[in-house]
Amino acid sequence: xxxxxxxxxxxxxxxxxxxxxxxxxxxxxxxxxxxxxxxxxxxxxxxxxxxxxxxxxxxxxxxxxxxxxxxxxxxxxxxxxxxxxxxxxxxxxxxxxxxxxxxxxxxxxxxxxxxxxxxxxxxxxxxxxxxxxxxxxxxxxxxxxxxxxxxxxxxxxxxxxxxxxxxxxxxxxxxxxxxxxxxxxxxxxxxxxxxxxxxxxxxxxxxxxxxxxxxxxxxxxxxxxxxxxxxxxxxxxxxxxxxxxxxxxxxxxxxxxxxxxxxxxxxxxxxxxxxxxxxxxxxxxxxxxxxxxxxxxxxxxxxxxxxxxxxxxxxxxxxxxxxxxxxxxxxxxxxxxxxxxxxxxxxxxxxxxxxxxxxxxxxxxxxxxxxxxxxxxxxxxxxxxxxxxxxxxxxxxxxxxxxxxxxxxxxxxxxxxxxxxxxxxxxxxxxxxxxxxxxxxxxxxxxxxxxxxxxxxxxxxxxxxxxxxxxxxxxxxxxxxxxxxxxxxxxxxxxxxxxxxxxxxxxxxxxxxxxxxxxxxxxxxxxxxxxxxxxxxxxxxxxxxxxxxx
Ligand code: GLC
Ligand code: CA
Numbered sequence: 001x002x003x004x005x006x007x008x009x010x011x012x013x014x015x016x017x018x019x020x021x022x023x024x025x026x027x028x029x030x031x032x033x034x035x036x037x038x039x040x041x042x043x044x045x046x047x048x049x050x051x052x053x054x055x056x057x058x059x060x061x062x063x064x065x066x067x068x069x070x071x072x073x074x075x076x077x078x079x080x081x082x083x084x085x086x087x088x089x090x091x092x093x094x095x096x097x098x099x100x101x102x103x104x105x106x107x108x109x110x111x112x113x114x115x116x117x118x119x120x121x122x123x124x125x126x127x128x129x130x131x132x133x134x135x136x137x138x139x140x141x142x143x144x145x146x147x148x149x150x151x152x153x154x155x156x157x158x159x160x161x162x163x164x165x166x167x168x169x170x171x172x173x174x175x176x177x178x179x180x181x182x183x184x185x186x187x188x189x190x191x192x193x194x195x196x197x198x199x200x201x202x203x204x205x206x207x208x209x210x211x212x213x214x215x216x217x218x219x220x221x222x223x224x225x226x227x228x229x230x231x232x233x234x235x236x237x238x239x240x241x242x243x244x245x246x247x248x249x250x251x252x253x254x255x256x257x258x259x260x261x262x263x264x265x266x267x268x269x270x271x272x273x274x275x276x277x278x279x280x281x282x283x284x285x286x287x288x289x290x291x292x293x294x295x296x297x298x299x300x301x302x303x304x305x306x307x308x309x310x311x312x313x314x315x316x317x318x319x320x321x322x323x324x325x326x327x328x329x330x331x332x333x334x335x336x337x338x339x340x341x342x343x344x345x346x347x348x349x350x351x352x353x354x355x356x357x358x359x360x361x362x363x364x365x366x367x368x369x370x371x372x373x374x375x376x377x378x379x380x381x382x383x384x385x386x387x388x389x390x391x392x393x394x395x396x397x398x399x400x401x402x403x404x405x406x407x408x409x410x411x412x413x414x415x416x417x418x419x420x421x422x423x424x425x426x427x428x429x430x431x432x433x434x435x436x437x438x439x440x441x442x443x444x445x446x447x448x449x450x451x452x453x454x455x456x457x458x459x460x461x462x463x464x465x466x467x468x469x470x471x472x473x474x475x476x477x478x479x480x481x482x483x484x485x486x487x488x489x490x491x492x493x494x495x496x497x498x499x500x501x502x503x504x505x506x507x508x509x510x511x512x513x514x515x516x517x518x519x520x521x522x523x524x525x526x527x528x529x530x531x532x533x534x535x536x537x538x539x540x541x542x543x544x545x546x547x548x549x550x
Contacts, residue, residue, distance in 0.1 A: 009196070009253035009277055009363060010322060011477055012097070013464055015048040016367045018330045019056055019078055020064055021422045024434035031422070031433070033079035037087045040094055042451070046371065047464035050097040052198045052255075054330055056084070060110050062167040063145075063388060064420075066101075066200060067108035071185045088193060097195035099253060104182050105201040106168040114169050118153065128178045129169050130161040130207070139213040141229070142222035144293055146392030149225045163204050163225050165388055173205045173238050183245040190246065196253035199276070203258045206235035219399045224293065230260040236268060239275035253277045255324050259292065263316045270321030278324035278363060281317065284309035285326070288338055288413070293389070295414035296397035296407065303490040303509035306339070310492065311483040314360055318481060323362025327353060328370045333418040337376035341511050344544050347373050351459040351529035355546035356492060356507040358463045361481040366460065368423050373456035376418040377443045382408065386440055390415040424450035459529065466526055472550075475501045488514045491541065495519070505548045508541035515540040525549045 023035030033056065043051065055065030058073040065075065074081050091098055107114060116125040132138040132150070135157045141149040143163055150159040151166040161170045171178060186197075208228040217223045247254050258279035261269055269279050282292060287306050290297040317323040327335035340349045350373030358364050379385060382394050390411050397407030417440060424446035425432035431446045443449070451457060467476045479496035487493045490510030496503045503526070508514045518539050525534050527548040534547060541547070 004251055006251065007277070007322070008251075009050075011468075012050045012253070012363055013048045013467065014050045014052055014099075014363060014365045015043060015046070016052045016054070016329060016365055018054050018064075018368060018420055020439060021420050021433075022368055023423065023425070024436070024438070027435040028077075029434050029436040029438045030077050032077065033074070033083040033087050037083075037090055040087075040090055040096065043096060044094050045461070046457070047461055047468060048366065049095065049468070050099060050195060050253075051091070052099045052365075053101065055101045055103060060108055060167065062108070062165055066103055067106070067110075067165065067168045068103055069108040069110040070112070072188070085192075092193070099196045099198060099255075100189060100194055101200055102186065102197040103200040104171065104186075105204045106162065106164060106170045109167045109169055121156075124177065127175050128172055130172050131158050132161075132211070133158050139211055140216060140222050141213075141225035142218065142220065143225060145389050146396055147220075148222065161207070163229055164201070170207075171205075174209075179238070179241065180245075183242070186246040187249070190250040190252055194252075196247070196250075196255075196277070198255045198257065200257050201259075202239070202256045203231040203235065203260050204229050205238055206232045208232055218294075218396070219401075220396070224291075226260060231258070231262075231265070236275075239269075243275050255280065263312070266316055266320035270317070272321075274321055278322050280324050280326065280329075281313045283313055285332060288333075294396070295393045295410045296400055296402055298410065298413075303492075306509060307483075307490075307492045310360075311494075314362075314481050314494070315483070318361060323360065324365060325357050325360045325362045326365040326367065327357050328367035328419055329365070330367065330419055331416050332367075333414055334374055334376045335370065336373060337413075337418070339509070340544055344511060345375055347454075347456050348530050348542075349544035350456045352507060352544035352546040353509075354456070354460060355463060355505065355527055355529055355548060356509070358467070359476055359496065359503070359505045359548055360494070361479065361496065364467070367419060369419065369421075371457050371460040372424065372449055372451060372454050374419075374421075374424070374443060374449055375445060376412065376415075377421055377441065378412055379408075379415070379417075382411070384441070385411065385415060385417055387416040387420070390417060426450050426452050459527075462527060466548075470526075472501065472503055472526060474498055475503050479503070484519050486519070488516050490514060491516070493519060501550070503548060503550050505546065506541060507546040508543060511543045513540055513542055520550075522549045 020031050022031040023039050024031050025034035056078045057068045058070035058075045059065045059067050113125045113128045116123050117129050137150050143149040145165050162168050163170055214223045254276040256276040256279040259282050286292045287301045290299050336345050336350050339353050394407050394411050397410050421443045422433040422438045427447040431442050475496050475498040479498035482495050484493040491514055492507040494505050530542050530545040
């Protein structure tokens with residue numbers, strides 16, 4: 001194999017696959033590994049160079065695979081280890097790298113370690129998790145998915161900690177033997193030839209060891225666990241050790257799901273000697289809510305707020321390291337539904353917001369279906385949701401005093417099921433995803449919005465070609481970024497610069513036509529979401545239009 005440069009991953013374009021919803025090869029209504037393999041030509045044609053596959057390991061699927069019962073095995077819903085090897089092999093032949101989802105803050109309660117911990121109080125596995133003896137709940141922490149973060153152990157005066165669902169007991173990273181087991185597991189996967197990992201909930205691995213209660217912040221009398229368990233002092237030594245024992249040995253790429261990291265700490269996370277290659281920044285992704293876990297706390301954001309957060313994020317990351325740019329993932333609503341006024345949620349706007357983020361400095365991530373311009377689904381009853389946090393948020397919304405209708409509305413806006421609806425490949429029954437009723441409904445729009453004759457898809461291909469293999473590639477990959485202040489409030493304007501070449505990207509994130517003097521006269525247009533004649537349109541931008549030019 002060719003020696004890879006230290007920061008080889010700067011050149012990649014990463015495509016995120018939610019395996020349950022991507023493509024079903026054996027017609028059981030659930031996406032699977034062979035289904036992904038069948039679509040490799042699609043991914044190659046799109047131009048992406050790496051895929052991140054959400055968890056495919058053995059799991060009872062309380063949180064769709066983020067509850068792992070066996071790190072060494074593939075869940076039968078998705079296929080077998082042979083299917084995985086075949087996928088890896090064929091992807092490699094097409095020059096498409098694969099990264100997996102590493103979930104090591106917690107396991108499933110069905111994991112052998114947890115089962116042994118329950119079966120025998122004195123077994124060494126008891127200390128792999130966080131158990132507290134006593135009749136009373138140890139403290140008032142609320143789990144990320146609602147309710148107490150402690151679950152009582154059957155037939156014992158004891159509780160165990162779960163920062164997510166009760167089927168997801170937290171691992172005790174204070175235990176060195178547990179840490180070694182994790183590192184060995186990671187190394188086995190890296191030795192298999194995967195290119196790296198997206199690392200789940202990683203800022204939660206260090207808990208304040210006083211396990212103290214805090215003043216309640218909700219009607220339930222509980223307080224968000226994150227104040228005592230997210231990015232807490234001491235986490236650095238765990239993350240350093242993790243990197244040294246695993247990732248560093250393989251020169252792999254690592255993308256931390258590192259919510260709660262303050263910008264002052266970015267250097268430690270992604271600097272020259274940082275823990276990860278990149279981390280996801282949620283500061284602007286969560287623009288529509290005051291808190292990513294409390295969807296009934298809506299924010300009333302304006303385009304200029306988004307612009308400020310985006311500029312701050314990019315400028316800080318430029319000082320510290322490299323960005324992981326995204327507008328969608330499996331925990332977020334569809335970007336078109338979130339960022340664009342409802343009267344403009346169309347394919348032109350889908351292209352506009354795409355160009356806005358795709359040319360930022362960093363590695364772009366595309367979430368399945370984003371490249372088709374997919375939109376949120378509208379569900380009329382809580383029964384129609386699968387996602388555990390949607391169900392929790394619905395009941396918590398009502399407990400906080402909202403009506404049932406309001407609570408459902410908030411959940412519809414934010415539900416994680418919005419991006420989990422199956423991928424629509426064509427306009428046939430079930431969108432070509434499966435021959436059978438899929439595990440989650442298709443979106444209503446799938447007969448129109450699917451992978452056939454789709455202008456948004458063509459636009460994504462054009463953007464990827466520009467970034468990967470055009471005369472402006474080096475600037476788009478390596479260039480610095482600077483946000484320009486002298487533009488209208490609703491306009492986002494940045495310049496990418498490299499070796500004297502300057503590229504301008506302008507986006508109108510508002511609903512009015514914006515007429516203003518552009519920062520530079522247009523010599524050459526590389527991409528225009530709205531396809532109009534820029535020279536004729538003269539210094540104006542239509543609602544949600546983006547233009548990249550020099
Ligand atoms: C991360 C995942 C999310 C999951 C949670 C618990 O936030 O992205 O889907 O539910 O961690 O593992
Ligand atoms: Ca299947």
